[in-house]
Amino acid sequence: MISPDSLPPLIGQSAEFLALLDRVSMVAPVDRPVLVIGERGTGKELIGARLHFLSTRWSRDYVKVNCAALSEDLLESELFGHEAGAFTGAKGRHMGRFERANGGTIFLDEIANASLRVQEKILRVVEYGEFERIGGEKTLTTDVRVVGATNADLPKLAGEGKFRADLLDRLAFEVINLPPLRVRWEDIPILAQHFGQSMARELGQEHFVGFGMQAMRSLMEHNWPGNVRELKNVVERAVSRQAARHLDDHINDIVLDPFARHWAPVKTVANVPNTPVAPAIPTANADMPFTAQVNLLERNLIKGALSTHGWHQGRAAKALGISYDQIRHYMRKHDIKRPAAQN
Numbered sequence: 001m002i003s004p005d006s007l008p009p010l011i012g013q014s015a016e017f018l019a020l021l022d023r024v025s026m027v028a029p030v031d032r033p034v035l036v037i038g039e040r041g042t043g044k045e046l047i048g049a050r051l052h053f054l055s056t057r058w059s060r061d062y063v064k065v066n067c068a069a070l071s072e073d074l075l076e077s078e079l080f081g082h083e084a085g086a087f088t089g090a091k092g093r094h095m096g097r098f099e100r101a102n103g104g105t106i107f108l109d110e111i112a113n114a115s116l117r118v119q120e121k122i123l124r125v126v127e128y129g130e131f132e133r134i135g136g137e138k139t140l141t142t143d144v145r146v147v148g149a150t151n152a153d154l155p156k157l158a159g160e161g162k163f164r165a166d167l168l169d170r171l172a173f174e175v176i177n178l179p180p181l182r183v184r185w186e187d188i189p190i191l192a193q194h195f196g197q198s199m200a201r202e203l204g205q206e207h208f209v210g211f212g213m214q215a216m217r218s219l220m221e222h223n224w225p226g227n228v229r230e231l232k233n234v235v236e237r238a239v240s241r242q243a244a245r246h247l248d249d250h251i252n253d254i255v256l257d258p259f260a261r262h263w264a265p266v267k268t269v270a271n272v273p274n275t276p277v278a279p280a281i282p283t284a285n286a287d288m289p290f291t292a293q294v295n296l297l298e299r300n301l302i303k304g305a306l307s308t309h310g311w312h313q314g315r316a317a318k319a320l321g322i323s324y325d326q327i328r329h330y331m332r333k334h335d336i337k338r339p340a341a342q343n
């Protein structure tokens with residue numbers, strides 16, 4: 001049973017991430033379906049849980065189903081249940097997830113993988129709260145909020161007839177797009193630190209040794225196709241390898257690709273002991289002029305610090321290590337204004 005206390009914390013301070021949390025808090029209490037869209041490892045499941053626990057349904061069940069993990073028939077019986085003898089192997093009566101989630105929330109992961117037939121049944125639950133167990137005559141009712149998650153382009157699939165447009169219309173009442181890690185690289189150091197500390201604790205270490213400059217640099221420069229999940233793995237691997245060597249230096253050895261063969265040429269990372277953690281180094285984007293990238297970085301740093309510090313300019317300047325006059329200058333230069341209060 002998942003409880004709000006057992007949920008992993010959501011870590012991040014970038015403007016994109018804070019805007020996402022704001023949106024989740026706004027959308028959560030509205031009792032309508034939600035679609036969570038994001039690449040693998042961006043935190044879709046964590047956001048789904050947050051939507052549930054910030055809703056009025058928080059004290060009821062939060063049920064998760066991965067629509068890609070089961071065959072069409074099994075998914076159907078998992079979602080809607082079956083009566084005894086409904087099909088070969090259906091021994092007793094089985095209560096479906098929609099029935100179990102009554103009063104609560106169902107998280108339908110990889111929803112694009114549900115077949116059109118299953119989608120039709122999901123639509124009926126969303127619209128009328130009605131369904132039948134497989135092999136059952138009786139129409140049952142349930143009151144479940146649906147949160148769908150996917151990385152697929154659902155409007156495109158709907159255009160091709162592979163996803164029901166009417167279901168999409170209903171689910172897309174609110175769409176939450178999760179930013180990939182590479183567009184919020186400011187979050188990489190705190191996420192890495194967080195995962196490093198947890199792993200060190202798990203290994204029974206007294207403290208986490210931290211990352212050396214080269215290590216942090218490779219974390220910052222990586223593209224992270226697997227997003228936060230990939231970062232977590234890379235960090236945990238680095239911490240456990242460091243622990244196995246009984247080294248007390250900062251971590252300098254980062255293995256980004258565990259499949260890399262040792263006889264293939266590998267990028268080596270210089271071993272620079274006891275160097276301080278490097279500042280955030282974004283990856284250069286070949287499609288954007290250099291000055292535009294520098295401006296974007298300036299703008300993101302200033303906006304990020306302001307939103308982290310409740311738009312208190314003095315505190316934001318202090319956090320950035322610049323003067324009050326400097327932060328005022330950058331705010332004017334980039335036309336950064338406190339956003340109007342949302343309600």
Ligand SMILES: Nc1ncnc2c1ncn2[C@@H]1O[C@H](COP(=O)(O)OP(=O)(O)O)[C@@H](O)[C@H]1O
Pocket residue numbers: 008009010011012038039040041042043044045046047228229232
């Ligand atoms: N903002 C975050 N802070 C801390 N951990 C995160 C964050 N986002 C994702 N994670 C972790 O990354 C991993 C992948 O998250 P998950 O929600 O399963 O991603 P998805 O469902 O999008 O593939 C999990 O271990 C999760 O706890």
Ligand SMILES: [Mg+2]
Pocket residue numbers: 041044045109
């Ligand atoms: Mg997932």
